[in-house]
Amino acid sequence: MAGGGRQLQDRVVDLILESGLPPGSPLPSEPQLMAQLGASRNSIRETLRALHTLGIVDIRHGYGTFVGEAPVTALMPGLLFRARQSARQDASTLADFIQIRRILETALIAEVPQHADEDFLAELESCVAEIRTGDVVEADRRFHQTLYRPVGNEIAVQLIDLFWTVYHRVEEEIDPPEWLREEIGREHQSIVDAIRSGDAGRAAEAMTQHFADIERRSRRFIDRQR
Incomplete structure (x- = not known):
């Protein structure tokens, strides 16, 4: 489970980098990520929460998910x-x-x-x-x-x-x-x-x-x- 979660995190990061999305850019919606990555809604949400903790994505409730600054902090x-x-x-x-x-x-x-x-x-x-x-x-x-x-x-x-x-x-x-x-x-x-x-x-x-x-x-x- 943990290994699969890290693998999905890596795939989201690769998607951000390969798409050339700078900090502040909106990520694809959950349904789009589910389709692109072949993952369940719960798996996508858990992955985004983990990446939010690392500052890689910025979850703004009511607005969507965006590329984060990934600060050292x-x-x-x-x-x-x-x-x-x-x-x-x-x-x-x-x-x-x-x-x-x-x-x-x-x-x-x-x-x-x-x-x-x-x-x-x-x-x-x-x-x-x-x-x-x-x-x-x-x-x-x-x-x-x-x-x-x-x-x-x-x-x-x-x-x-x-x-x-x-x-x-x-x-x-x-x-x-x-x-x-x-x-x-x-x-x-x-x-x-x-x-x-x-x-x-x-x-x-x-x-x-x-x-x-x-x-x-x-x-x-x-x-x-x-």
Whole structure:
């Protein structure tokens, strides 16, 4: 049953691709899909629901089914579950998420200084000010979302945001960041200062130091779990 369901999902995906349907395009109706794919109505509906969960199709009740954007965030529920489950055992998966974030961000940060203008730097400074005086977590997220926007790699930005979200959801169960406000603010200000200098190496070094602190806090929690 499961294998047959995946096979039908693959056939719907192939139909979308072979028909050249861009995101937002309407899919054939259920009766048309039944005829084209030789499947029952229930099988088609189950398949479309599964593809909707993945963001491949967008079911709009009362309007029809459309081709989706397939955002990276569709991976969120499974990744978040795995990270939270690990946090209650040995937190090793959380360490893996942090490592992936570090690899992505320290690689991309070197490209940011060449794209930085005063408006961009002012936006980052605003995030740092909010970290120090307002909602630490939301400001931190906005900082990292903003930081890589000039690079122009949408998939990388989505992945960074995905792993950021997973980490911070679990961090709430580890070390609430409120008491680290000033420390986090200093680290982010160092990143902004490095970008302002135009030195890609310095920017990468500041980001590496930021993640060294994140990994230190994570290890402290993992040690408590043992």
